[in-house]
Amino acid sequence: MVPPAYYVALSAIVFTVGVVGVLVRRNPLVIFMSIELMLNAANLAFVAFGRAHGVADGQVIVFFVMTVAAAEVAVGLAIIVAIFRTRYRIDVDDLSLMRW
Amino acid sequence: MQWAVFTVLALAAVVSAVGLVVRANPLHGALYLVTNLFCVAVLYLLLGAEFLALAQVIIYAGAIMVLFIFAIMLLIPGRAETGPDPLARARRWALPVAAVLGVAVVLVAGGTGRPPAAAPPGGVEAIGRLLFTTYLFPFEVTSVLLLAALVGALALAKRRVGP
Numbered sequence: 001m002v003p004p005a006y007y008v009a010l011s012a013i014v015f016t017v018g019v020v021g022v023l024v025r026r027n028p029l030v031i032f033m034s035i036e037l038m039l040n041a042a043n044l045a046f047v048a049f050g051r052a053h054g055v056a057d058g059q060v061i062v063f064f065v066m067t068v069a070a071a072e073v074a075v076g077l078a079i080i081v082a083i084f085r086t087r088y089r090i091d092v093d094d095l096s097l098m099r100w
Numbered sequence: 101m102q103w104a105v106f107t108v109l110a111l112a113a114v115v116s117a118v119g120l121v122v123r124a125n126p127l128h129g130a131l132y133l134v135t136n137l138f139c140v141a142v143l144y145l146l147l148g149a150e151f152l153a154l155a156q157v158i159i160y161a162g163a164i165m166v167l168f169i170f171a172i173m174l175l176i177p178g179r180a181e182t183g184p185d186p187l188a189r190a191r192r193w194a195l196p197v198a199a200v201l202g203v204a205v206v207l208v209a210g211g212t213g214r215p216p217a218a219a220p221p222g223g224v225e226a227i228g229r230l231l232f233t234t235y236l237f238p239f240e241v242t243s244v245l246l247l248a249a250l251v252g253a254l255a256l257a258k259r260r261v262g263p
Contacts, residue, residue, distance in 0.1 A: 006106065007143065010110045010143075012206045013202065013206065015205065016198055018121075019201060020121055029175065033120060033133050036160075036164070037120060037136065040136065040160070043140070044140055047149050051149075056230055057230065057234075059227055064235075066156075069160075070159060071245050071248070073167055074252075077167055078256035080175070081174060084175050
């Protein structure tokens with residue numbers, strides 16, 4: 001039996017890779033996929049902690065996170081498509097219209 | 101045996117996550133993300149969460165990634181991340197900051213050394229019982245959230261007619 005701490009460490013590494021993706025990339029779709037990666041890593045940590053405590057509550061939380069992720073992807077992709085339908089370049093740094 | 105499976109899957113998960121970040125073509129990134137989601141699904145199986153493993157494959161790898169690939173096909177054709185980087189100076193800090201964060205998170209996670217308790221029930225029955233007793237209110241709120249997302253996506257994607 002692999003101890004749950006190993007799963008949590010793996011989820012921490014994958015989460016950090018997702019953070020790097022959000023910070024480094026300029027394509028909004030890749031940034032969005034990196035956010036999905038981070039959500040997924042958090043899910044893995046939830047399940048691992050639930051396993052460590054011997055309860056199923058962590059799995060229920062993951063169920064909720066999956067629902068939120070699905071809603072987020074639907075709305076987020078609609079926003080991205082609506083913004084970039086009219087633009088030539090697809091680059092989040094061009095969207096400085098609402099910056100102070 | 102479990103150790104071997106865990107090691108292989110963990111390596112595959114990290115490599116596919118890095119692949120998502122490194123590859124320039126977002127379509128390749130999407131395929132790497134699917135690989136990562138499958139690896140995590142099998143890790144759920146190792147942790148005894150059968151229902152979540154199936155839900156992961158059906159919802160994430162099935163529905164959400166199809167949506168992503170649809171959006172990529174709709175938007176991309178060859179106009180990704182071209183031209184000079186307007187934020188190159190700020191972006192130099194991304195890797196050091198992320199490295200500090202990674203070390204901190206792994207240290208905190210490694211401090212949770214705790215012997216595993218008895219395996220929780222991972223089947224549909226246990227999760228359904230929790231979902232409809234302890235977590236009934238969040239479950240209902242989730243349905244409202246999905247409805248709001250549906251309406252919002254429709255309103256955003258609608259083509260404006262007239263002025």
